[in-house]
Amino acid sequence: MAKGSVSKKKGRKKWYYRFYITGEDGKPKQIERAGTESKAETERMLRKAMEEYESKLVIAQNSNLTLAEVIDMWLEEGLKPSSLANGTVHQYMTKANKIKWHPLAQRKLKAVTSSQLQAYIDFLSFGGTDPNGAQAKPIASGTVNVYMAMLHKVFKFAIYSKRILTANPMDYVVKRTKPADCDIFQNGESQDAGQVLSLEQYRILTDYLRKRGNPCLLAVQISYYAGLRLGEVLGLAWEDIDLEKQCMTICRSLSYSSSRKATSLGPTKTKKTRTVDFGDTLAEILRRAKMAQARESLRYGPMYKVNYVQRTVDRNRTYNDLRTLSQNEAPPKGYIPINLVCVRHDGEYQRQSTITSLCQDLSKSLSGLGHFHFHQLRHTYTSNLLANGATPKDVQELLGHADIRTTMNVYAHAERDSKRATARLLDKLASGE
Incomplete structure (x- = not known):
């Protein structure tokens, strides 16, 4: 119910009326109108204005909309x-x-x-x-x-x-949660199953992909050694990588919209650009990949794919849709080529669904891998850094986390050996070392 009042302003003959409504943002909003020199008449104007407002609130009460x-x-x-x-x-x-x-x-x-x-x-x-x-x-x-x-x-x-x-x-309406079940008679150590890959598991995984010539191998290697999210890996372009300085600029992410049936490039999860340094191992992997793609381009010739961005507008929003064409096709208007790092053998960009399906297949094909998902590579990257003495702040910046608590809360379960070593630091104090 709207509330209102009438009053006179200093130095003016007319009365004014005002009442408060709820705006479209859900916040109170004041409506003020000039009345007449008669207080009673102005009060009648106020009542009429409030009645009109109240009638609008229930105008569609009989609506049959679902x-x-x-x-x-x-x-x-x-x-x-x-x-x-x-x-x-x-x-x-x-x-x-x-x-x-x-x-x-x-x-x-x-x-x-x-x-x-x-x-x-x-x-x-x-x-x-x-x-x-x-x-x-x-x-x-x-x-x-x-x-x-x-x-x-x-x-x-x-x-x-x-x-x-x-x-x-x-x-x-509230979001309810079930109390966590806990076995207070459980024997043995708790396991962070499926969170971090051991070096042996990573080698089994990459050897399996390499032997089959699977082009998804490069995305796996980049995430393992640089901690990139899947969308960031697939949106990475060769122009973003400096092989001499051994660093890469992460400024975009690839995503698929099932509602629009389109793959597009957009900002990263935090909408910020970051620089990720990497070591000699990944630098060598990237050099070999770049040379391999050059050989594939020669092998496919005019049929080698070119990836490009086409800006489209949908519901008053602009999207950078990712598309592809052969080298012998005429580029469309607004064509913006992009030289992506992770591509198929024929040069076409890698799809998220392809890698997601691959991860599911790997869980079934490789024993000991568990329920493998691509994000485990990012977990592993972080855990490896923390377990080997990296500072949490540096890890946070490399990962692009907005809050360091995310880095610590999600990834602090590094390696079991690291936890043991940490717990035994107090032994040094007890022994006087």
Whole structure:
């Protein structure tokens, strides 16, 4: 309910009325209008203005729009003026399609309750039986946060932009977690299984890829020796690498949008450029890779692929879409070539899905590798540095973490031997060394 008052300003004959409403950003906003020289008349004007405002709040209470339809309206209208990053928008669009698949999205918006939304968020957090009777696994905590943020924005849009609702049911929804199970009678040491690769595991992995001539080998080697994320590895260009100074500039990341069906180049996760130094081993790997790509270019001739960036606009947003053509094809308008480091034998850029599928296959093909995923290489890089005396601040900068706590919290489980050595430092004090 809007609140208002009337008052006179110093030196003026007229009365003024003002009342407070909730703006489209959800914050209080003052509306002030000039009245007349009559206080009673100005009060009547105030009451009329507030009644008109209140009527607008309930103008669409009888709307039969479903949650799915309002989600579509929000995607079309609510995101246009937004300052969200393209990657965030892609996440919302992908999650929106998944929500619309759920029966909850077919309910009328005004009939969707907080308890129903809570049940949906719990389903995402803990898994269970989906509407089709299939068993669904829990999704990552960070992904649940994206769903919750998006739903909150959708209902906020329905309230302040479309006047369909007067309250946001997502205000009462929380992300719940299950208490961790702990076996207090467990024997043996705890294991950080699947987090860090041993040197032997890394050699088995790279030997396997090398023998099969798999072009994904280079991406694995770069991440192992430089700690790059998958998107950063695939977005790395030869122009970003200085083989003499042995350093590389990380300024972009490759990503795929399932909603747009397009692969594009964008900023890194932290939206910052960083320099990563590397040693002789990776420098030699990169020199050999560059020469190998030159040989492949000669072997394929005009059919060798050229990767380029095409700027496209979608929903008032500009994307740097990554595309490819043969050397004998005429480049399109706006053609921006990019000489990527990680490419297939024919020169075409590597796709994230290819490497993700490869990692799944490697887990099945190589015994002792466990549930291998590409990000383990970044874990291993960090753990190797910390275990061998690198300062956490230096590691943070090499990794491009915005907060050093991320470096320490996620990667402090370096090597078991390093932990033992640390724990035994106090023995030196006891012995007087």
